[in-house]
Amino acid sequence: MDRDLARAVAHRWHPVAAPVSDDGLHRLLTRLVPPGAREVLDLGCGCGAWLLRLLAAAPGCTGVGVDTSAPALDAARAEARRRGLTGRVEFVHGDAAGHAGGxxxxxxxxxxTHAFGGLAGTLAAVRRHLRPGGRLLLGDGFWEHGPTPAALAALGAAPGELPDLAGLLAAVGEAGFEPGYGHLSTTAEWDEYEWCWTGALTEWALGEAPDGERAAALDLARTHRTQWLAGHRGQLGFLTVVLHDPT
Ligand SMILES: C[S@@+](CC[C@H](N)C(=O)[O-])C[C@H]1O[C@@H](n2cnc3c(N)ncnc32)[C@H](O)[C@@H]1O
Known part of the structure; x- marks a missing residue:
């Protein structure tokens, strides 16, 4: 089954493709947008859930979202139309690492961050896009505990691929950013996210999928559920943090 289509279907119930609740998203966006901000860029925007919520709350801003997934961008454009935001947002199909703009x-x-080869590459790329004194909303994974071999196998990750939380914030500091408000995803947020992911895909497989896609979609949902419950649950953390450029 096409992975981009599967991921777009899997995010129907939880359009934010991260383990962050609606309340968490609202608090982060409130503390992200500085007074007088006008232009916003979302690198790896997915279905546009963050960008569209930001634009709805900040009427003086316009936004560009970049992603490689055509189905996710279709969903983003449809949601922009539904929210009456089409005049203030553009969704661009392309590699975020190659995006050029003012x-x-x-x-x-x-x-x-995988679009930029990891955290350090992401922070360097963001610097090229951000005005002096601008702000970055960064969301990235870290190891809460472990990781156990099962968690590594579930994610197909190597032991040093992700830092712990202190290491993540140290890397941010080394890149010259100052952490402001942050949100650490709770186990309840992870569970809600993963149940929505697997549940939406399962429902689609059983109710809407063309005959040729049904088995593959069910298989993907089962594999994802196992990777979560027998793999990274309770070990993989997720930090979403407002970073300030102090220059
Ligand atoms: C976990 S999702 C996050 C989506 C969105 N930021 C959110 O939190 O709802 C990661 C997104 O990165 C996109 N992506 C992966 N590689 C990319 C690249 N090289 N350039 C642009 N987007 C990319 C995927 O298509 C996917 O939509």
Whole structure:
């Protein structure tokens, strides 16, 4: 089954593709957008859940979202139309690492640091897009505990691939950013996110999928559930943090 389509279906119930609740998202966005901000860039925007919520709350801003997934961008454009935001947002199909555009006041990169080869590459790329004094909303994973071999196998990760929380914040500091408000995803947020992911895909497989896609979609939902419950549950953390450029 096409992975981009599967991921778009899996995020129907939880359009934020990260373990962050609606309340957490609202608090982060409230503390992200500085007074007078006008331009926002979302690198790896997915279905546009963060960007569209930000634009709805900040009427003076316009936004660009970049992603490689055509189905996710279709969902983002449909949601922009539903919210009456089409005139203030553009969704671009492309590699975020190659995106060229003018400097912006706010950059978002949540759950998409792999697009830049990891955290250090992401922070360096963001610098090229951000105006001096701008802000970045960064969302990235870290190890809460362990990791156990089962968690590593579930994620297909190597032991040193993710830092612990202190290591993540140290890397942010080394790149010259100052952490402001942050949100550490709770186990309840992880559980809600993963149940929505697997549940939406299962419901689609059983109710809407073309005959040729049904078995593959069910298999993907089962595999994902096992990777979560027998793998990274309770070990993988997720930090979403407002970072200030102090220059
Ligand atoms: C975990 S999702 C996060 C989506 C969104 N930021 C959110 O939190 O709802 C990661 C996104 O990164 C996108 N992505 C992966 N590699 C990319 C690349 N090289 N350029 C742009 N987007 C990419 C995927 O298509 C996916 O939509």
């Amino acid at each position: 400097p912006v006041d706010v950059v978002l990169c949540v759950g998409a």
